[in-house]
Amino acid sequence: MVDKRAIANEELYEKLDKEAKDITSKYDFEKLNEKYKDVIESIGNCPLSVMNASEALEEQDCMCIGLNIVRPEAAIADASRLIVKDIYPTYMTANSFLESA
Secondary structure, eight states: OHHHHHHHTHHHHHHHHHHHHHHHTTOOHHHHHHHTHHHHHHHOOOTTTOOOHHHHHHTTOOEEEEEEEEOOGGGGTOGGGOEEEEEEEEEEEHHHHHHHO
16 A cells, blocks of 8 residues: 555655755755754754755755654554654654665
8 A cells, every 4th residue: 555655656756856956956055054053053964874954955855853653554544643652862864764764
């Protein structure tokens, strides 16, 4: 069921990927780094890619937080069934998470 959903969403993913590239190509990352220096420093670097939030954004990536969840089988069809048990205080880039998983 998850594979079917992923295949059906491929067109949407490609559209969103193109939009992300279009949007980030217009950013001035030096100004962004200067304006949000404190936020970028408080998030820190991804322990796997060693990128900060601004560098990740420049690569059309994002920073994610780790969650410890309970996922009953019904959550495949109904995401509201996910239960968040804990939030880990480490940020990592989405691509690093996907590669490590």
